[in-house]
Amino acid sequence: EDKVVQSPLSLVVHEGDTVTLNCSYEVTNFRSLLWYKQEKKAPTFLFMLTSSGIEKKSGRLSSILDKKELSSILNITATQTGDSAIYLCAVTRSQGAQKLVFGQGTRLTINP
Amino acid sequence: KAGVTQTPRYLIKTRGQQVTLSCSPISGHRSVSWYQQTPGQGLQFLFEYFSETQRNKGNFPGRFSGRQFSNSRSEMNVSTLELGDSALYLCASSTDRARRVNTEAFFGQGTRLTVV
Numbered sequence: 001e002d003k004v005v006q007s008p009l010s011l012v013v014h015e016g017d018t019v020t021l022n023c024s025y026e027v028t029n030f031r032s033l034l035w036y037k038q039e040k041k042a043p044t045f046l047f048m049l050t051s052s053g054i055e056k057k058s059g060r061l062s063s064i065l066d067k068k069e070l071s072s073i074l075n076i077t078a079t080q081t082g083d084s085a086i087y088l089c090a091v092t093r094s095q096g097a098q099k100l101v102f103g104q105g106t107r108l109t110i111n112p
Numbered sequence: 113k114a115g116v117t118q119t120p121r122y123l124i125k126t127r128g129q130q131v132t133l134s135c136s137p138i139s140g141h142r143s144v145s146w147y148q149q150t151p152g153q154g155l156q157f158l159f160e161y162f163s164e165t166q167r168n169k170g171n172f173p174g175r176f177s178g179r180q181f182s183n184s185r186s187e188m189n190v191s192t193l194e195l196g197d198s199a200l201y202l203c204a205s206s207t208d209r210a211r212r213v214n215t216e217a218f219f220g221q222g223t224r225l226t227v228v
Contacts, residue, residue, distance in 0.1 A: 034216060041200065041222045042116075043155075048216045088155065098143045098206050098217055099168045102155040 002027040006089050006103035014111050017079050021106045023089030024071040033065055033072050034100065036088040043088055046074070076108075084110045114139065116205050116220035124226045130191040133223045137184050137205030143167075144186040145217060146178060149200040158201075161186050190225075198227045 003026045013019055025033065032050045036043035047056040049065035049072060056063050060077045076083055086107050090100040117136040125131050137144050146158040157170040161180035178188040184205075190197055204217035 036219075041224075042202070042219045045216050045218060090155075098145050098160050098162075098204070098215075099157050099170070100145070100147075100155075100204070100217060101157065102147075104154050 002091065002093070002101045004089055004091055004101055004103035006087075006106050008106060009104060010107045010109075012109045012111065013079060015079060015081060017110075018075065018077045019079060019108060021074040021076075021087050021089075021108070022071065023074070023103055024069075025089075025091045025101075025103075026070065027091045027093055027101065029094040030067070030070075031092045031094045034090045034092070035063055035072075035074050036090065038086045038088055038105070039084075046087075079110045081110045081112055084108060116203055116218055118201075118203050118220035118223050120223060121221065122224045122226075124228060125193050126228055127193055127195060129193050130189065131193060131225060133188045133190075133201055133203075133225075135186045135188070135203030135205075135220060137186070137203075138218060141205035141207050141218075142184050143206045143215075143217075144180055144184060145204045145206075146186070146188050147202045147204065148172070149202055149222070150198075155202070158188065193227045195227050198225060200224050 007022045035046040047063045054065040063074045065072045086105040088105045089103045143162045145160040149155045160168045164180045175191045180186045200222045202222045203220045206215045206217045
């Protein structure tokens with residue numbers, strides 16, 4: 001059975017700190033790994049990593065896929081209070097259409 | 113471009129009733145997936161529809177069903193509601209133009225269902 005594990009489950013830091021969120025996975029016929037940010041209801045898309053795109057960056061956020069270690073990290077530098085959210089990691093298979101298998105999420109709290 | 117639209121936003125139902133939730137995908141998106149989110153289980157896949165056909169199904173009882181219309185809009189139905197069905201139900205759409213192409217899924221705001 002496909003499995004995605006995120007760590008830590010909860011993290012509290014001060015504004016300006018840098019944080020690293022972890023995601024490890026076990027999936028048959030891995031296709032892609034996606035990161036989402038969920039503040040209230042709708043998870044919003046951050047990055048998609050695949051065999052052909054193992055590193056992505058957007059502003060203060062960046063993510064790397066390690067296919068050998070079956071894991072990914074999401075880095076956020078110079079954190080702001082608006083970064084407070086639940087960060088979700090999900091994987092897809094080559095077969096299985098658009099089924100996303102999610103981890104439990106990391107609840108990130110940025111204190112001013 | 114309008115995002116994924118889910119209706120209603122909130123619902124309160126009593127045990128034993130049935131409920132229908134609606135999802136309108138982003139224009140041009142043909143794949144619609146449904147997820148259940150609860151504090152204990154996190155986000156879990158229910159099913160996915162593409163071109164009016166269910167392509168994939170998660171591990172939920174038969175009380176959970178869905179369908180997709182020719183305009184790609186999708187509905188999800190839960191019959192004989194149980195207290196444990198209280199959750200946030202999220203819909204996601206994607207283009208999925210070709211199986212070989214990796215496409216990200218975009219989520220709607222969700223429907224918060226409370227069963228009392």
